[in-house]
Amino acid sequence: MCLQSDERNDLLCFGASVAGPLHRQEKKGRQDAWLAASGSYGVVLVVCDGMGSRSKSRFGADVACRAVRDAIRAHAHAGRAYVPQLLRLIHSLWSVRILPAAADDCATTCLFAAVFPWGQLVVAQLGDGMAALANPDGTLAFVESSERVFGNVTTGLGIARSTAEWAVLTRDVFSPGSAVMLATDGISDDLRHDSVMEFIAHVIAEYSSMPPKRRSRALRSELERWPTPHHLDDKTLAVLWNRRGAPTCG
Amino acid sequence: MSNLSRENTNLNGNQMSKLKEFVVAEPRPLPVIILADVSGSMASDGKLQAMNQAIKEMVLAFADEDDLRAEIHLAVITFGGRSAAIHLPLTTASKVTWQDCQASGGTPLGAALGLVTSVVEDRAQIPARAYRPTIVLVSDGQPTDDWERALETLLSSPRCSKAFRIALAIGADADEQMMKKFLANENAKVFRADEARQIRQFFRFVTMSVTSRRSSANPNDSPQYQTPHLEDIEF
Numbered sequence: 001m002c003l004q005s006d007e008r009n010d011l012l013c014f015g016a017s018v019a020g021p022l023h024r025q026e027k028k029g030r031q032d033a034w035l036a037a038s039g040s041y042g043v044v045l046v047v048c049d050g051m052g053s054r055s056k057s058r059f060g061a062d063v064a065c066r067a068v069r070d071a072i073r074a075h076a077h078a079g080r081a082y083v084p085q086l087l088r089l090i091h092s093l094w095s096v097r098i099l100p101a102a103a104d105d106c107a108t109t110c111l112f113a114a115v116f117p118w119g120q121l122v123v124a125q126l127g128d129g130m131a132a133l134a135n136p137d138g139t140l141a142f143v144e145s146s147e148r149v150f151g152n153v154t155t156g157l158g159i160a161r162s163t164a165e166w167a168v169l170t171r172d173v174f175s176p177g178s179a180v181m182l183a184t185d186g187i188s189d190d191l192r193h194d195s196v197m198e199f200i201a202h203v204i205a206e207y208s209s210m211p212p213k214r215r216s217r218a219l220r221s222e223l224e225r226w227p228t229p230h231h232l233d234d235k236t237l238a239v240l241w242n243r244r245g246a247p248t249c250g
Numbered sequence: 251m252s253n254l255s256r257e258n259t260n261l262n263g264n265q266m267s268k269l270k271e272f273v274v275a276e277p278r279p280l281p282v283i284i285l286a287d288v289s290g291s292m293a294s295d296g297k298l299q300a301m302n303q304a305i306k307e308m309v310l311a312f313a314d315e316d317d318l319r320a321e322i323h324l325a326v327i328t329f330g331g332r333s334a335a336i337h338l339p340l341t342t343a344s345k346v347t348w349q350d351c352q353a354s355g356g357t358p359l360g361a362a363l364g365l366v367t368s369v370v371e372d373r374a375q376i377p378a379r380a381y382r383p384t385i386v387l388v389s390d391g392q393p394t395d396d397w398e399r400a401l402e403t404l405l406s407s408p409r410c411s412k413a414f415r416i417a418l419a420i421g422a423d424a425d426e427q428m429m430k431k432f433l434a435n436e437n438a439k440v441f442r443a444d445e446a447r448q449i450r451q452f453f454r455f456v457t458m459s460v461t462s463r464r465s466s467a468n469p470n471d472s473p474q475y476q477t478p479h480l481e482d483i484e485f
Contacts, residue, residue: 190273
């Protein structure tokens with residue numbers, strides 16, 4: 001996926017996605033997808049992990065990315081974020097657009113961050129992975145608590161029966177110097193919990209100032225050399241950073 | 251900048267990941283926990299000897315696997331006398347030095363179920379990134395303590411309830427109904443061993459099941475097998 005960035009309002013989005021060793025070995029494409037977009041509706045960043053055992057999981061992940069963007073776009077006139085309605089709209093768009101495929105065949109996790117035109121930040125997560133907000137004071141907020149049972153046991157679009165299964169974090173303002181990181185479980189499962197803030201700071205320091213194409217290549221290359229032994233999963237990492245007032249977190 | 255570049259280049263001149271300091275250095279664990287009956291009756295007919303030998307062989311087989319998609323961690327909880335004990339704490343299979351179990355006394359299964367529940371629910375011992383554990387119950391008798399409440403707790407706990415469970419009933423006195431309740435799955439069957447050598451065959455089956463999970467696309471998927479008769483397993 002092409003890197004997309006938005007420099008308006010000092011918000012920068014970037015990310016990368018690579019197939020894991022298992023999919024490379026099996027000559028299958030990755031089942032993760034990500035999208036960054038901006039417009040009059042604000043800025044949106046989406047990361048989805050198509051569930052590996054499903055036949056159309058990559059398709060489901062791609063559709064989910066677009067469904068989130070379009071739901072945000074449709075919601076941008078509301079004046080404030082009505083999160084349950086927004087989530088219901090995402091489910092509805094996704095469910096219609098995957099047809100005639102079965103929802104279960106397209107199941108995917110879905111993580112997104114959106115900054116609306118009125119400045120409000122919404123970060124939401126359905127299923128595995130990590131969505132975290134790094135504040136300029138060095139504190140970190142995880143959208144989902146660590147109540148997860150085991151690796152690769154997850155919910156997602158096509159599985160969840162209620163928007164109550166989403167974990168959501170909202171802020172009235174996406175403060176200067178703040179950053180949101182979205183990552184699929186190929187990354188989050190191997191990240192040391194006490195290093196997440198430093199990891200986000202490293203990614204921003206290392207990649208934010210690069211030209212987009214070079215940044216995309218460099219980040220992909222880094223993810224392909226993921227250092228955890230015997231890792232398998234696809235890896236997708238995306239960052240939304242309010243660079244006004246940099247230097248930032250960490 | 252030049253120092254940084256040197257630090258990130260290995261002896262072959264390949265660039266190393268800069269992310270090493272942020273990620274865990276161990277593969278994902280795939281825990282296997284054996285609940286081993288070491289009541290006095292296990293000492294007869296070579297049952298305990300066969301179980302010790304079978305576990306020893308299983309440890310060697312786990313340690314010998316080099317296609318690692320996950321790292322097998324093995325624990326053995328024994329129940330005999332009046333209590334249960336951690337005979338082998340969760341340990342990477344390749345680092346296990348097996349010590350034979352000794353048999354004596356009653357069959358305090360409830361204590362063992364309580365112990366395994368506390369181990370599996372402990373995120374310090376089994377992190378969230380671990381694959382679903384396999385719990386193997388091996389017994390030749392009737393429980394002698396309040397096992398039903400302990401089983402209820404196990405089956406309703408968030409993590410233990412999601413573990414794969416396998417059970418072996420040894421001999422005619424084994425409580426097969428209790429084991430069926432332990433499996434809590436109408437499609438799963440209790441294995442039966444009427445002779446000591448079948449205990450070893452059972453553990454070979456467990457070994458095969460775990461290692462096939464480890465090499466599957468998703469080690470959390472249920473092992474695809476029909477419960478075979480132990481005599482039908484070929485190795």
